[in-house]
Amino acid sequence: MGTGLLLTSIQQGLIYAILAIGVFLTYKILDIADLSVEGSFPLGAFVFARFALADMNPVLGIGGAFVAGALAGLLTAMLFIKLKIKPLLSGILTLTILYSVNLRINGKANIPLFKNPVIFSNDKWMNVILLILIVLSIKIVIDLFLKTEIGYLLIATGDNEVLVTSLGENSNKYKIIGLALSNGLVAVAGSITAQMNGFADITMGSSIIVFALASIIIGDTILKSVTKIKGTTRAIMGAIIYQLIGGFAIDRGLPATDLKAATAIIVIIFIAINNFSPNGLKLAERK
Amino acid sequence: MIEIKGLSKTFNKGSENEIKLFENFSITFEEGKCTALLGSNGCGKSTLLNIISGNIAPDSGLIVVDGEDVTKDNEEKRAMYIGRVHQNPSLGVSASLNILENMSLADKKGEKFGIKRLIRPKNRVRYESILKELDLGLENKMDVMVKFLSGGQRQSLSLCMATMKNPKLLLLDEHTAALDPKTSRVIMEKTRELLERKAITTIMISHNMKDAITYSDRVVMLDQGEIILDRPSSQITEEELLSIYTAKLLEFQRKAV
Ligand SMILES: Nc1ncnc2c1ncn2[C@@H]1O[C@H](COP(=O)(O)OP(=O)(O)OP(=O)(O)O)[C@@H](O)[C@H]1O
Numbered sequence: 275m276g277t278g279l280l281l282t283s284i285q286q287g288l289i290y291a292i293l294a295i296g297v298f299l300t301y302k303i304l305d306i307a308d309l310s311v312e313g314s315f316p317l318g319a320f321v322f323a324r325f326a327l328a329d330m331n332p333v334l335g336i337g338g339a340f341v342a343g344a345l346a347g348l349l350t351a352m353l354f355i356k357l358k359i360k361p362l363l364s365g366i367l368t369l370t371i372l373y374s375v376n377l378r379i380n381g382k383a384n385i386p387l388f389k390n391p392v393i394f395s396n397d398k399w400m401n402v403i404l405l406i407l408i409v410l411s412i413k414i415v416i417d418l419f420l421k422t423e424i425g426y427l428l429i430a431t432g433d434n435e436v437l438v439t440s441l442g443e444n445s446n447k448y449k450i451i452g453l454a455l456s457n458g459l460v461a462v463a464g465s466i467t468a469q470m471n472g473f474a475d476i477t478m479g480s481s482i483i484v485f486a487l488a489s490i491i492i493g494d495t496i497l498k499s500v501t502k503i504k505g506t507t508r509a510i511m512g513a514i515i516y517q518l519i520g521g522f523a524i525d526r527g528l529p530a531t532d533l534k535a536a537t538a539i540i541v542i543i544f545i546a547i548n549n550f551s552p553n554g555l556k557l558a559e560r561k
Numbered sequence: 562m563i564e565i566k567g568l569s570k571t572f573n574k575g576s577e578n579e580i581k582l583f584e585n586f587s588i589t590f591e592e593g594k595c596t597a598l599l600g601s602n603g604c605g606k607s608t609l610l611n612i613i614s615g616n617i618a619p620d621s622g623l624i625v626v627d628g629e630d631v632t633k634d635n636e637e638k639r640a641m642y643i644g645r646v647h648q649n650p651s652l653g654v655s656a657s658l659n660i661l662e663n664m665s666l667a668d669k670k671g672e673k674f675g676i677k678r679l680i681r682p683k684n685r686v687r688y689e690s691i692l693k694e695l696d697l698g699l700e701n702k703m704d705v706m707v708k709f710l711s712g713g714q715r716q717s718l719s720l721c722m723a724t725m726k727n728p729k730l731l732l733l734d735e736h737t738a739a740l741d742p743k744t745s746r747v748i749m750e751k752t753r754e755l756l757e758r759k760a761i762t763t764i765m766i767s768h769n770m771k772d773a774i775t776y777s778d779r780v781v782m783l784d785q786g787e788i789i790l791d792r793p794s795s796q797i798t799e800e801e802l803l804s805i806y807t808a809k810l811l812e813f814q815r816k817a818v
């Protein structure tokens with residue numbers, strides 16, 4: 275694999291690391307399979323594009339993406355908490371709504387961003403360093419958050435809502451916080467993807483949930499024996515390794531169009547290994 | 562003191578699955594006393610605890626705690642002064658957290674949860690000494706994830722967590738039913754010691770006649786929404802209790818035929 279492809283894979287891996295940390299919060303911590311991320315990823319890109327088209331500072335655009343994503347998470351949370359719609363369906367409904375919303379934000383399905391201010395430069399190495407800094411800061415903030423009183427209640431909510439209630443706390447509050455934070459991060463990943471690729475596109479969220487799950491599961495499996503490693507670290511490592519595997523496979527002749535199927539098959543294989551090996555994922559489940 | 566006044570509760574009212582549990586049912590649980598609640602499967606013991614804790618709303622009637630009507634309060638609000646241990650040991654703990662983290666959460670009950678760090682290293686010794694009293698070796702497992710503990714160990718931890726902040730009211734729902742005889746004894750002894758030391762008003766559901774008499778101040782037996790026995794524990798024997806149980810069971814079988 276040439277340096278060019280290697281760098282691209284690492285860049286992509288770092289961006290997906292943000293996505294994976296977001297999905298980790300719902301899938302691993304809250305134990306909710308939240309599909310709305312497939313809508314909040316492009317939402318982040320389109321909100322960013324809106325800011326960029328107005329020549330605003332890209333950091334502001336990323337902030338806007340986070341807020342929009344958090345609102346999308348809030349919508350999903352409300353659907354299943356207030357209206358008692360199943361989480362899976364709530365996510366699908368939100369993602370369907372977001373499809374139309376995303377088209378409305380700029381009135382177009384594809385927005386080129388080549389001429390607009392972005393955080394990246396032409397120096398690939400500098401871009402990688404910048405991404406590492408972003409991913410590390412997000413990881414540190416999430417790790418610190420999970421050590422707070424509220425953070426622990428988020429973990430306890432995913433484990434046992436009866437306990438949370440018995441502590442005098444409403445577990446729904448923590449589901450809302452988790453879903454908002456998760457979708458906010460996913461939207462940030464979407465906004466950064468748009469800057470990296472130079473465009474926002476309505477289809478960019480499709481199958482994103484599978485990429486995120488692949489990252490999380492690969493991270494868990496590979497770091498299985500080291501229980502001390504944090505979930506966020508696993509998600510980041512998993513995302514990078516997954517992208518390297520993908521890059522390598524394409525380099526070896528896998529048509530890029532087959533990557534999705536390949537990813538889904540990887541997810542299936544890793545879950546199966548974990549479900550059928552005696553010491554499977556259990557040891558690595560530390561949240 | 563807990564007063565239940567004129568309680569009525571029917572599940573699935575009006576459907577063919579209607580289950581009528583209580584009608585105009587009243588009972589008082591005295592301050593600082595432990596009442597053992599007996600009755601055959603499905604007679605509504607757990608439902609009664611759920612109504613007291615606010616998990617299930619009554620059709621009518623009042624729940625009065627220390628003279629204050631709490632019937633309208635939600636479950637979280639009532640949880641502030643209620644400690645509860647369930648039959649299922651997993652319901653009292655957070656499985657993916659370790660013992661230290663679980664106890665730290667329980668220790669924070671009643672206070673505001675914010676963005677401060679939950680774990681305070683200085684509390685560790687205090688938690689260890691609480692666990693040491695159980696004599697189950699849990700104090701040496703502070704950093705072990707709770708999912709790796711046995712049911713009995715989890716239940717012991719649940720009891721410690723439920724009573725850490727001195728609740729006004731302790732609800733025990735067959736809390737030793739899933740445990741082996743030795744652990745069950747340890748937990749019952751610990752329960753008794755806690756109750757004596759802290760004088761918490763307690764309702765203890767049990768199917769074990771011996772435990773019910775040994776560890777309570779008063780025995781109440783329910784049958785079809787009625788109190789069919791209500792006596793100080795010192796004034797009844799295991800044999801008497803069993804014979805009442807058996808008589809009820811026979812009557813039930815006769816009706817079924
Ligand atoms: N939330 C509910 N919805 C509908 N029916 C319920 C509900 N909770 C309990 N019941 C029914 O009410 C009846 C009493 O249940 P409950 O759990 O209170 O019995 P119990 O006295 O605790 O019995 P056991 O000794 O078996 O624990 C049962 O028939 C049960 O199916």
Ligand SMILES: [Mg+2]
Pocket residue numbers: 606607608734
């Ligand atoms: Mg019961």
